[in-house]
Amino acid sequence: xxxTTRQQDDDNRQLISTLSGKVYPFGRTxxxxxxxxxxxxxxxxxxxxxxxxxxxxxxRFAGFLPFRQPDLSVSPGEGNTPLVGxxxxxxxxxxxxxxxxxxxxxxxxxxxKDRGTLTTTWMAREMGEKVTATISTGNMGHSVAAxxxxxxxxxxxxxxxxxxxxxxxxxxxxxxRIIRVESPDYAAxxxxxxxxxxxxxxxxVSGNGPLRVEGYKLTAFEMYEQMxxxxxxxxxxPVSACGHIRGLFxxxxxxxxAGYISALPRMVVVxxxxxxxxxxxxxEGRKQVVPFTDVNTIAEAxxxxxxxxxxxxxxxxxxxxWPAMSVTENEILQAQVGLARSGFFVEPASAxxxxxxxxxxxxxxxxxxxxxxxxxxxxGLKDFDVFRHHQVGVYDCNxxxxxxxxxxxxx
Amino acid sequence: xxxTTRQQDDDNRQLISTLSGKVYPFGRTxxxxxxxxxxxxxxxxxxxxxxxxxxxxxxRFAGFLPFRQPDLSVSPGEGNTPLVGxxxxxxxxxxxxxxxxxxxxxxxxxxxKDRGTLTTTWMAREMGEKVTATISTGNMGHSVAAxxxxxxxxxxxxxxxxxxxxxxxxxxxxxxRIIRVESPDYAAxxxxxxxxxxxxxxxxVSGNGPLRVEGYKLTAFEMYEQMxxxxxxxxxxPVSACGHIRGLFxxxxxxxxAGYISALPRMVVVxxxxxxxxxxxxxEGRKQVVPFTDVNTIAEAxxxxxxxxxxxxxxxxxxxxWPAMSVTENEILQAQVGLARSGFFVEPASAxxxxxxxxxxxxxxxxxxxxxxxxxxxxGLKDFDVFRHHQVGVYDCNxxxxxxxxxxxxx
Numbered sequence: 001x002x003x004t005t006r007q008q009d010d011d012n013r014q015l016i017s018t019l020s021g022k023v024y025p026f027g028r029t030x031x032x033x034x035x036x037x038x039x040x041x042x043x044x045x046x047x048x049x050x051x052x053x054x055x056x057x058x059x060r061f062a063g064f065l066p067f068r069q070p071d072l073s074v075s076p077g078e079g080n081t082p083l084v085g086x087x088x089x090x091x092x093x094x095x096x097x098x099x100x101x102x103x104x105x106x107x108x109x110x111x112x113k114d115r116g117t118l119t120t121t122w123m124a125r126e127m128g129e130k131v132t133a134t135i136s137t138g139n140m141g142h143s144v145a146a147x148x149x150x151x152x153x154x155x156x157x158x159x160x161x162x163x164x165x166x167x168x169x170x171x172x173x174x175x176x177r178i179i180r181v182e183s184p185d186y187a188a189x190x191x192x193x194x195x196x197x198x199x200x201x202x203x204x205v206s207g208n209g210p211l212r213v214e215g216y217k218l219t220a221f222e223m224y225e226q227m228x229x230x231x232x233x234x235x236x237x238p239v240s241a242c243g244h245i246r247g248l249f250x251x252x253x254x255x256x257x258a259g260y261i262s263a264l265p266r267m268v269v270v271x272x273x274x275x276x277x278x279x280x281x282x283x284e285g286r287k288q289v290v291p292f293t294d295v296n297t298i299a300e301a302x303x304x305x306x307x308x309x310x311x312x313x314x315x316x317x318x319x320x321x322w323p324a325m326s327v328t329e330n331e332i333l334q335a336q337v338g339l340a341r342s343g344f345f346v347e348p349a350s351a352x353x354x355x356x357x358x359x360x361x362x363x364x365x366x367x368x369x370x371x372x373x374x375x376x377x378x379x380g381l382k383d384f385d386v387f388r389h390h391q392v393g394v395y396d397c398n399x400x401x402x403x404x405x406x407x408x409x410x411x
Numbered sequence: 412x413x414x415t416t417r418q419q420d421d422d423n424r425q426l427i428s429t430l431s432g433k434v435y436p437f438g439r440t441x442x443x444x445x446x447x448x449x450x451x452x453x454x455x456x457x458x459x460x461x462x463x464x465x466x467x468x469x470x471r472f473a474g475f476l477p478f479r480q481p482d483l484s485v486s487p488g489e490g491n492t493p494l495v496g497x498x499x500x501x502x503x504x505x506x507x508x509x510x511x512x513x514x515x516x517x518x519x520x521x522x523x524k525d526r527g528t529l530t531t532t533w534m535a536r537e538m539g540e541k542v543t544a545t546i547s548t549g550n551m552g553h554s555v556a557a558x559x560x561x562x563x564x565x566x567x568x569x570x571x572x573x574x575x576x577x578x579x580x581x582x583x584x585x586x587x588r589i590i591r592v593e594s595p596d597y598a599a600x601x602x603x604x605x606x607x608x609x610x611x612x613x614x615x616v617s618g619n620g621p622l623r624v625e626g627y628k629l630t631a632f633e634m635y636e637q638m639x640x641x642x643x644x645x646x647x648x649p650v651s652a653c654g655h656i657r658g659l660f661x662x663x664x665x666x667x668x669a670g671y672i673s674a675l676p677r678m679v680v681v682x683x684x685x686x687x688x689x690x691x692x693x694x695e696g697r698k699q700v701v702p703f704t705d706v707n708t709i710a711e712a713x714x715x716x717x718x719x720x721x722x723x724x725x726x727x728x729x730x731x732x733w734p735a736m737s738v739t740e741n742e743i744l745q746a747q748v749g750l751a752r753s754g755f756f757v758e759p760a761s762a763x764x765x766x767x768x769x770x771x772x773x774x775x776x777x778x779x780x781x782x783x784x785x786x787x788x789x790x791g792l793k794d795f796d797v798f799r800h801h802q803v804g805v806y807d808c809n810x811x812x813x814x815x816x817x818x819x820x821x822x
Contacts, residue, residue, distance in 0.1 A: 076493070076495055076755065077517070082491070087561060089563075103487070106517045108493075108514065108517065110521065110790060142756075146755075150498060150753055152500075156820055156821065166798060170756050170791060172801075173748055173751035173791075173801065175751070178803070179820055180807050180808070181808055182809040183809065189810065196813055199814065200821075341584075342560055342561060343557045343585065345581050379792065380581060381790065381792035384580070387576065390580065393589075395591065396591050399594055402592065402604065403607045405590055406607055406608075406613070410567065410613070
């Protein structure tokens, strides 16, 4: 309540629509502009932000963020994830000699979503909201449920009625209330929920909300520190709702504007060929998202068929010369195995960057000497269904033929 | 090969059996003494180790470790996990006002095992071994498989023939060779494998090996840094093979011996009541492990019924006044929900410390003002079977009664 008063007095924070530049109040409940464009926060804490001293990254980069008094006690400890060299096998696999993996599976709910959920949680607290809601069967729903539990908010998670119980249970254990909606299609359900939310003054957090993007900026700041100032040439990102790639780029853009880096890294927009509304648009030179319906891909974490605000990313791809690439189901499976053979077990969506990179180096679009970061967005434990598509050989034996089996397996 | 030569020349490293003090060579392949006692590494890099400057914890604590030239390139980035305050709900739940959670689920394969797997991997490399093997259906097998992949070793994982495919698949994707053994009982299978391994010169890494313990020491060092020198009064640890609790204590003991802390934290030995071979011994004042057979508990990650070398922990419990506690299936389930309601989704084994703490404060053994750390050892994503035991309420609706359902759920 104090915050509300303060905001009215001296608040320079606003939301601005990313293509037409229309301005909205910072406290707006809807996460998109009236015309559907994505919104971006302007008005960070410092007009000319500098990196400060501090133990926690939120302290060091506080000047870049729009949160006046972030409460770290609501954080279960997201971020601070390793950036590690790929090793020889993946260099060979991908054709990239300077390859790095940013392992976002090592977050509190084992996906990159947690970074953005911290910032949406701060927003809910600042606005005095008691409820935080999202529409998700996956990483987003789990993350929002966990953070709400820690922050003492009530989470609502909307799921379609075909959602399996094992997806609902973790959210429910966290204390989220699950609203299971019977609906002929997912898009209609989403539209109806957003309408109702408008009536009820309920904030529905999505993968591409402006506050969530502020959380993903921190991944860029963290990589900047881990690389000791040197930026990568390319950051390869699975794209679905578009929030993650946007946050990563915004972070680097702000470092560039503040004079900390002399060149912007290029993002690589990666989608599954079976659901490539943004990558297809970029590759075909269109300005609008190319909607996909009845999406069917093993990359279940990136199935937004018609991402709201996706035009921003298409626009940025042209302005900044970002490659886009879509990858087949088979390429995703092979990349998932490739990452596992190097020690990283990721969900299928998180294997798409490796598959894309392999094609981009093959086509000469990314050079083998370019410094490349692959974003590993979610844990392999998130999706056991994909095992249906993998073959596995097992050495079967009993206590009598054990020794010869061991000898055979050791060869 | 170079290393081997160097060892023969100037190596002060040895393995010493923890109760009788018998000395074995550092390179010994068997992880236990001839009489079954657990082994401990003596001869760290520095005779009087001090904490050094360095970016990575392995650099800062190198003097405490027995690895001459640890190769960080084989690490996928384990450790550096958050130590976070419990929040009000868990304080209330547990009766502890100064409660902290060490979240080891945020490791590369989402359990504490990774820290010990790094050190066993270093050992394999130093010894010039090409194969690393373990007997496991769970966290250990996954961790060993992942690290072997990154280090270019061949992993062998022995599993009993009833192991479900979803447990085998992650290990297999990492490239481990899976040996599935038909056997009337697990103990007989284990015994036979260890015999065969002896013949074949194969090192079978277990949960209580001396090199693994060196990895777990780092968790203690990390907590020492996170608490800025102040030690907790109690560290509550799920106990199965006994390696984790041993490593945590060894780390603090070495800090104490080096003069960095003035008192040792007490460990709390926690087991499931359905499988409490160590906790029962301690509570009944026995010196020997009390073997459990036909173990059946939802805490699947802590089902060692007769842990080799467990007598060491029993002995230490008497010497250092460590409480022991066993917890029922129902208490485990309630604690799992309690942790989830605070934002932490853990596997059932990792909920046992909270359940134990609740009983220990209730009995006045741990005071509400004591500083307590609960070890969260493995991710909730490791075990979906437990969902059978949890109830979940869902708000079902369709597009027509959506608004009233939302209003109802928001109350």
